[in-house]
Amino acid sequence: MILLDGKKVSSLIKDEIAREVVKMKGSGLKVPHLAAMIAGSDGASETYVAHKGKACDQVGFKSTLVRLEEDVPEKVLFDKIDEINENTDIDGLIVQLPLPSHISEKKVVERIRVEKDVDGFHPVNVGRLLIDQPCYISATPNGIIELIKRYNIETSGKHCVILGRSNIVGKPMAMLMARKGNPGNATVTICHSRTGDIEAVCRQADILIVAMGKAEFVTAGMVKENAVVIDVGITRVESDKTKSGWKLLGDVKYDEVAPKCSYITPVPGGVGPMTIVSLLNNTLKAAKKEIYR
Amino acid sequence: MILLDGKKVSSLIKDEIAREVVKMKGSGLKVPHLAAMIAGSDGASETYVAHKGKACDQVGFKSTLVRLEEDVPEKVLFDKIDEINENTDIDGLIVQLPLPSHISEKKVVERIRVEKDVDGFHPVNVGRLLIDQPCYISATPNGIIELIKRYNIETSGKHCVILGRSNIVGKPMAMLMARKGNPGNATVTICHSRTGDIEAVCRQADILIVAMGKAEFVTAGMVKENAVVIDVGITRVESDKTKSGWKLLGDVKYDEVAPKCSYITPVPGGVGPMTIVSLLNNTLKAAKKEIYR
Numbered sequence: 001m002i003l004l005d006g007k008k009v010s011s012l013i014k015d016e017i018a019r020e021v022v023k024m025k026g027s028g029l030k031v032p033h034l035a036a037m038i039a040g041s042d043g044a045s046e047t048y049v050a051h052k053g054k055a056c057d058q059v060g061f062k063s064t065l066v067r068l069e070e071d072v073p074e075k076v077l078f079d080k081i082d083e084i085n086e087n088t089d090i091d092g093l094i095v096q097l098p099l100p101s102h103i104s105e106k107k108v109v110e111r112i113r114v115e116k117d118v119d120g121f122h123p124v125n126v127g128r129l130l131i132d133q134p135c136y137i138s139a140t141p142n143g144i145i146e147l148i149k150r151y152n153i154e155t156s157g158k159h160c161v162i163l164g165r166s167n168i169v170g171k172p173m174a175m176l177m178a179r180k181g182n183p184g185n186a187t188v189t190i191c192h193s194r195t196g197d198i199e200a201v202c203r204q205a206d207i208l209i210v211a212m213g214k215a216e217f218v219t220a221g222m223v224k225e226n227a228v229v230i231d232v233g234i235t236r237v238e239s240d241k242t243k244s245g246w247k248l249l250g251d252v253k254y255d256e257v258a259p260k261c262s263y264i265t266p267v268p269g270g271v272g273p274m275t276i277v278s279l280l281n282n283t284l285k286a287a288k289k290e291i292y293r
Numbered sequence: 294m295i296l297l298d299g300k301k302v303s304s305l306i307k308d309e310i311a312r313e314v315v316k317m318k319g320s321g322l323k324v325p326h327l328a329a330m331i332a333g334s335d336g337a338s339e340t341y342v343a344h345k346g347k348a349c350d351q352v353g354f355k356s357t358l359v360r361l362e363e364d365v366p367e368k369v370l371f372d373k374i375d376e377i378n379e380n381t382d383i384d385g386l387i388v389q390l391p392l393p394s395h396i397s398e399k400k401v402v403e404r405i406r407v408e409k410d411v412d413g414f415h416p417v418n419v420g421r422l423l424i425d426q427p428c429y430i431s432a433t434p435n436g437i438i439e440l441i442k443r444y445n446i447e448t449s450g451k452h453c454v455i456l457g458r459s460n461i462v463g464k465p466m467a468m469l470m471a472r473k474g475n476p477g478n479a480t481v482t483i484c485h486s487r488t489g490d491i492e493a494v495c496r497q498a499d500i501l502i503v504a505m506g507k508a509e510f511v512t513a514g515m516v517k518e519n520a521v522v523i524d525v526g527i528t529r530v531e532s533d534k535t536k537s538g539w540k541l542l543g544d545v546k547y548d549e550v551a552p553k554c555s556y557i558t559p560v561p562g563g564v565g566p567m568t569i570v571s572l573l574n575n576t577l578k579a580a581k582k583e584i585y586r
Contacts, residue, residue, distance in 0.1 A: 106426065123420030130419050130468070131460040133399065157487045165471050167424040174467065175423070178458050178483045185487040187494065190471045194450045194478040201480065 001258055002151070004230065004265040006143070009150050010273035014059050017280050021060035024287070032287035033062040034118065034279070035084050037095045039077060039103065040070035045096045052094070055276045061283060064090065074103050078111055085113040091286040092118035094279070115292040118282035121168070129172055132179050134291045136282045141172045143274025144209065144230055146281075148183045153207070153228055153263060156185035161205035163218070163251070165192040169211040169232055177207075198222075215249040220256040228263045232271050294551055295444070297523065297558040299436070302443050303566035307352050310573050314353035317580070325580035326355040327411065327572075328377050330388045332370060332396065333363035338389045345387070348569045354576060357383065367396050371404055378406040384579040385411035387572070408585040411575035414461070422465055425472050427584045429575045434465045436567025437502065437523055439574075441476045446521055446556060449478035452497055456511070456544070457504035458485040462525055466502055491515075508542040513549040522550060522557045525564050 021031055034056050036049050049065065056063035066080060084093045093116045095108050109117075114124040120138035128135035137145070148155060160177045164170040170190060177186040186207065191198050202208060202222040210218050211232035223229060233251025241247070250267030258264050265271055285291055314324055327349050329342050342358065349356035359373060377386045386409045388401050402410075407417040413431035421428035430438070441448060453470045457463040463483060470479040479500065484491050495501060495515040503511050504525035516522060526544025534540070543560030551557050558564055578584055 123418075123424065123426070124416045125420065126423050127416030127418065127420030130423050130464055131416065133416070157489050159489070165473075171423055171468060171471070174471075174481075174483070175464060178464070178467075178485065180458075185485075187482065187484050187488040188467075189480065189482040190467070191480050192471065192478075195480040196450050196452070 001261050002263045004147050004151060004263050004270055006147060006265060006271055006273040007269040009147060010277045012150075013146070013277045014055070014280070017059040017277070017284055020284060025060075030089065030287075031060055031062055032092070032283045033064070033090050034092045034094070034283045035064040035066060035087075035090045037066040037068065037077075037080065037084075037093065039068040039072050039096075040100050042098070045098070049096050051276060052279060055280055056283075059280055061280065062089075070100050072100070072103075074107070077103060077108065081108065081111045085111075085116060090116070092116050092279075092283040094119045115289075116286060118279060118286055120282065126167075126172070130175050132181075136285070136291060137176070137278070138168050138172060139275035139278040139282075140169045140211075140232060140271065141176055142278035142281070143271055144173065144232070145176055145183055146278065147230070147265070147271070147274055151263060153183070155183045155207065158186045158206035159189070159204055160186040160207040160209065161189045161191060161201055162209045162211070163191050163198070163202070164211035164213070164232070165190055166211060173209055173211070177209075210251040212251050214251055216251070216253040218252040218257060220253065220260060223257050223260050225260055226262045227260065229257060229261050229265070230271065231265050231267050234267055234272060294554050295556045297440050297444060297556050297563055299440060299558060299564055299566040300562040302440060303570045305443075306439070306570045307348070307573070310352040310570070310577055313577060318353075323382065323580075324353055324355055325385070325576045326357070326383050327385045327387070327576045328357040328359060328380075328383045330359040330361065330370075330373065330377075330386065332361040332365050332389075333393050335391070338391075342389050344569060345572060348573055349576075352573055354573065355382075363393050365393070365396075367400070370396060370401065374401065374404045378404075378409060383409070385409050385572075385576040387412045408582075409579060411572060411579055413575065419460075419465070423468050425474075429578070429584060430469070430571070431461050431465060432568035432571040432575075433462045433504075433525060433564065434469055435571035435574070436564055437466065437525070438469055438476055439571065440523070440558070440564070440567055444556060446476070446500070448476045448500065451479045451499035452482070453479040453500040453502065454482045454484060454494055454498035455502045455504070456484050456491070456495070457506070457525070458483055459504060462504040466504070470500075470502075503544040505544050507544055509544070509546040511545040511550060513546065513553060516550050516553050518553055519555045520553065522554050523564065524558050524560050527560055527565060 053063050109121045114122045120136035125135040174188045178188040199222045207228040209230045215235040231250035231252040239247040346356045402414045407415045413429035418428040467481045471481040492515045500521040502523045508528040524543035524545040528542050532540040
């Protein structure tokens with residue numbers, strides 16, 4: 001069993017990006033610049049945004065945090081987005097979700113210029129992903145694809161089963177695994193809460209990608225010998241065995257599943273760290289205008 | 294075995310649309326107006342465009358055909374698109390594909406205003422389909438969904454196997470069958486040329502949607518008893534049994550598969566006629582501004 005070590009790989013990729021930034025500076029180019037917007041003060045959102053800012057620092061990107069009040073009028077937030085859209089020094093803009101309930105996420109996502117949408121949530125980027133055109137791929141699917149690439153995992157002709165049909169993981173992941181290319185060319189099955197015998201479907205998987213948000217849902221009996229298992233889930237549960245009083249669990253019962261796998265991601269330290277480097281990678285692409293113009 | 298009679302259903306829907314147009318006229322509204330653009334004189338394209346124009350006539354839509362030379366400069370074609378984009382009398386615009394090789398299909402598709410993209414090929418419409426937001430769904434997937442609805446075929450919890458991963462059938466179809474809703478909520482498997490044991494996967498299908506473009510690819514041995522089979526394929530082959538000297542074949546070996554099915558589409562007269570009513574439906578929605586504004 002080989003560990004898909006997202007922590008190690010993401011650190012490797014950060015080094016690559018940092019070297020690229022040094023090179024850009026050397027050529028007299030401006031460094032990539034990511035702006036993040038946060039409205040209100042949700043605890044988890046604060047943590048995510050702080051992590052993203054820190055990652056920018058690590059690779060030498062410039063970053064800007066735009067902080068708005070919980071009760072910010074939609075119009076003010078839109079104006080701020082427009083301002084960043086027009087700001088030629090800023091390459092990428094992310095608006096941390098969830099937003100306060102009086103603000104339309106859909107409108108916000110569509111307001112960000114597609115060229116700066118490094119989260120890959122704008123319909124144009126999602127649509128281009130489906131029709132296999134250059135686009136910003138959202139962080140989690142992008143991170144998983146990168147892990148698969150770095151470990152040279154064969155996907156062509158394999159049966160990839162995806163648990164979960166979310167807009168940001170399950171559905172884009174299915175499109176990426178099914179498309180022509182490498183990684184890709186897999187036979188893909190999408191399962192979800194309405195799937196009948198989900199255990200039986202899982203047992204067919206050469207590659208099992210789990211994004212249900214249900215702690216330890218996948219047990220050893222659901223996994224084929226030598227399968228590749230990629231666990232996107234992360235749930236915080238109480239624990240009397242840690243100093244903090246809690247621990248993080250994935251959607252896979254790691255201890256019993258891991259021995260059967262050819263490859264498996266740990267939680268934490270698997271897919272999680274890969275998502276932030278996806279964002280950095282998209283921001284780098286934006287700065288270099290690799291996708292749009 | 295029940296025939297999924299696309300010819301009958303499409304005629305029914307045309308009547309419904311025609312009544313709606315009469316109502317719109319009665320309320321003093323303008324009638325829906327579809328513009329079609331064709332460059333060059335490909336035989337099949339001519340036929341398709343003529344069919345679409347005739348369908349518009351049948352339901353009382355206005356239609357405009359813009360005919361351009363095979364060697365039309367890209368700029369001239371773009372200007373024509375821009376002109377129609379600005380024309381408030383025209384609700385929908387389709388550009389018949391394939392285009393002459395010197396013209397970028399991608400640029401053409403992205404040039405059409407998303408509000409008038411009744412073919413549903415613009416990345417915004419494709420992206421919205423993936424994230425389950427109101428959009429113009431392209432003709433074939435839309436037609437299949439409509440057939441499933443009209444025959445009240447249960448899809449929730451069923452295993453839907455899709456053969457083919459094209460941008461205009463396989464991939465959007467997978468998203469529609471997997472999404473929350475009715476039709477929808479199916480476990481979906483996408484197969485393609487790289488799929489290993491495609492026969493075995495097919496035999497698992499409660500609903501089998503075939504869009505390979507390989508005449509009579511699906512045989513009786515690949516179909517589960519009581520499956521629903523939807524055949525998107527249409528191939529013209531020589532025949533000494535018809536006056537014309539040719540006949541049309543689907544991707545399914547109809548004669549041997551049909552007896553095993555609960556429902557099956559014939560070819561021709563199944564999915565085909567449904568695609569044109571999808572286009573009419575999208576144009577109606579455009580005229581009523583149901584999707585955008």
